[in-house]
Amino acid sequence: MKQFISVEDVPSVPRLVDIALDYKKQPFKDKKLGENKTLGMIFLNPSLRTRLSTQVAAKNLGMEAVVFNIDKEGWQLEMNDGVIMNGSTSEHVKEAAAVMGQYFDIMAIRTFPGLKDKEADYTEKYINQFIKYAGVPVVSLESATLHPLQSLTDVITIKERWNQPRRPKVVMTWAPHVKALPQAVPNSFAQWMNGWGEVDFVITHPHGYELDPKFSGSAQIEYNQDKALEGADFVYVKNWSNYNDYGKITCTDPSWMVDNAKLRGTNDAKIMHCLPVRRNVVIADEVLDGPNSIVIPEAGNRVWAAQAVLSEILKNK
Ligand SMILES: CCC[C@H](NC(C)=O)C(=O)O
Numbered sequence: 659m660k661q662f663i664s665v666e667d668v669p670s671v672p673r674l675v676d677i678a679l680d681y682k683k684q685p686f687k688d689k690k691l692g693e694n695k696t697l698g699m700i701f702l703n704p705s706l707r708t709r710l711s712t713q714v715a716a717k718n719l720g721m722e723a724v725v726f727n728i729d730k731e732g733w734q735l736e737m738n739d740g741v742i743m744n745g746s747t748s749e750h751v752k753e754a755a756a757v758m759g760q761y762f763d764i765m766a767i768r769t770f771p772g773l774k775d776k777e778a779d780y781t782e783k784y785i786n787q788f789i790k791y792a793g794v795p796v797v798s799l800e801s802a803t804l805h806p807l808q809s810l811t812d813v814i815t816i817k818e819r820w821n822q823p824r825r826p827k828v829v830m831t832w833a834p835h836v837k838a839l840p841q842a843v844p845n846s847f848a849q850w851m852n853g854w855g856e857v858d859f860v861i862t863h864p865h866g867y868e869l870d871p872k873f874s875g876s877a878q879i880e881y882n883q884d885k886a887l888e889g890a891d892f893v894y895v896k897n898w899s900n901y902n903d904y905g906k907i908t909c910t911d912p913s914w915m916v917d918n919a920k921l922r923g924t925n926d927a928k929i930m931h932c933l934p935v936r937r938n939v940v941i942a943d944e945v946l947d948g949p950n951s952i953v954i955p956e957a958g959n960r961v962w963a964a965q966a967v968l969s970e971i972l973k974n975k
């Protein structure tokens with residue numbers, strides 16, 4: 659694997675999931691693989707899980723992880739090529755990315771969307787500039803439209819819990835939020851559920867909240883949340899801002915919040931969320947504190963997902 663930006667960078671999802679589950683059983687079996695190698699982790703946005711789990715994964719492989727909050731600690735970056743830099747930007751991404759490529763063997767970067775310019779976000783302008791100039795493999799820590807480490811984690815979490823011969827019904831449901839959030843996590847979850855191909859996948863959301871069809875793909879779309887949740891084995895809860903009316907919040911209906919009553923029609927479904935979650939806005943306390951929530955072990959699996967990705971890139975170097 660040369661980079662990890664999307665499910666399209668993964669030759670075999672089942673094989674990568676097995677590698678991750680093997681690391682979960684034997685975390686230190688490849689602790690020399692990354693010896694004398696350095697992972698640079700560049701953040702343009704906040705993070706808890708991605709930052710900490712990827713650092714632990716690097717350590718498990720013997721790698722040194724260097725974390726840089728470039729939005730707070732670095733120079734203001736110019737992302738547009740060919741401009742006269744006489745404004746507020748002090749350094750061009752051409753130099754910044756190339757210099758960091760001199761220091762690191764692998765670069766990992768988080769670049770949230772601006773949610774203003776749909777074209778800039780959906781052409782992945784920012785992360786593609788880093789890929790173009792870094793000169794080393796790049797791992798996405800969540801880009802404008804995708805979050806592949808989270809989605810690999812979610813596949814791992816479903817795979818390790820499902821032991822019935824039939825395909826599980828997995829339902830991703832929109833839920834309200836007080837801020838306009840990216841579509842990256844739901845885009846990515848849909849892309850991986852479709853790419854993995856081992857589940858019956860349904861997406862439910864209010865009218866107008868359709869995701870980019872290139873990500874929702876073959877998923878069944880159901881606008882009636884209760885109908886969608888009938889018989890669900892896994893419920894993946896996530897808010898996202900409107901893709902069609904780009905970056906806007908066009909629905910604030912609190913009845914989309916997931917509570918125990920909402921889950922009555924499911925097949926005793928396990929509840930998933932990438933975190934951070936707004937309690938009692940997105941998911942009710944009674945669900946998050948109940949026996950069916952697996953959001954904490956789901957977050958724990960972030961380490962094994964990152965370790966599998968880093969090891970596959972190191973083996974390719
Ligand atoms: C992993 C989630 C990161 C981000 N969440 C927030 C709150 O910005 C999102 O919804 O994409």
Ligand SMILES: NC(=O)OP(=O)(O)O
Binds near residue numbers: 706707
């Ligand atoms: N799920 C996830 O990526 O969490 P952070 O934004 O805290 O890294």
